[in-house]
Amino acid sequence: MAPPYNVGYTAYLVVAWNRLHGLYQRPEEFFRAPYASRVEALYDGVHTGEDLAATLPGTPEELFTPHGLALLRNPSGPLAAALAEHDASCDGLRSPVRLLVDRGDEQVPAASTDHCARRLPWATVVELGTHPYEGSAHLGSNITGTAAALAWFRTLR
Structure with missing residues (x-):
């Protein structure tokens, strides 16, 4: 189910x-x-x-x-x-921002990323691509997105 x-x-x-x-x-x-x-x-x-x-x-x-x-x-x-x-959660940010999106995610609409990208034109948008895990693009994007975020945070040290 x-x-x-x-x-x-x-x-x-x-x-x-x-x-x-x-x-x-x-x-x-x-x-x-x-x-x-x-x-x-x-x-x-x-x-x-x-x-x-x-x-x-x-x-x-x-x-x-x-x-x-x-x-x-x-x-x-x-x-x-x-x-x-x-x-207004995307407004007023001045720190480095990277927005991660999987346009194939069946649970999280890419419109959320697009909304923040319009408000933060200097932010980097990273397209994760769809890599389903256990039949779910959402679970796959969680895994690939977490790995991508961690890799980026490590470059900010």
Whole structure:
């Protein structure tokens, strides 16, 4: 069973940003039962994509409460502020920047790299190429991207 990427990543964003930005006080505000009692524990750095696929529903409508869906569709309050902060994450950087991209990655859109490249015209964009690992371009890009980043960091000493 393939992981429900849109559901899994959206839940990940909500859980992580709640920890950083206080999006909700109780998971039940954003997540429907029975997921509210287990969704935060899925993002502990130990659970796999398979764990997500086995636990999460297939659609956002099944996972999120009407309130949660409404905020995701029309952000306001802490979520809107967090999105604005994230949108500006490429602005104002003055240190050397290298953007790594695998345009074949099925989970991370290359548009994120393209967005930052437009805001940082002096940054170097490195096309990783697609090297699937265990059938996933995303897992392959994680491996090749990590190796490329480490090699570049070593040149900055």
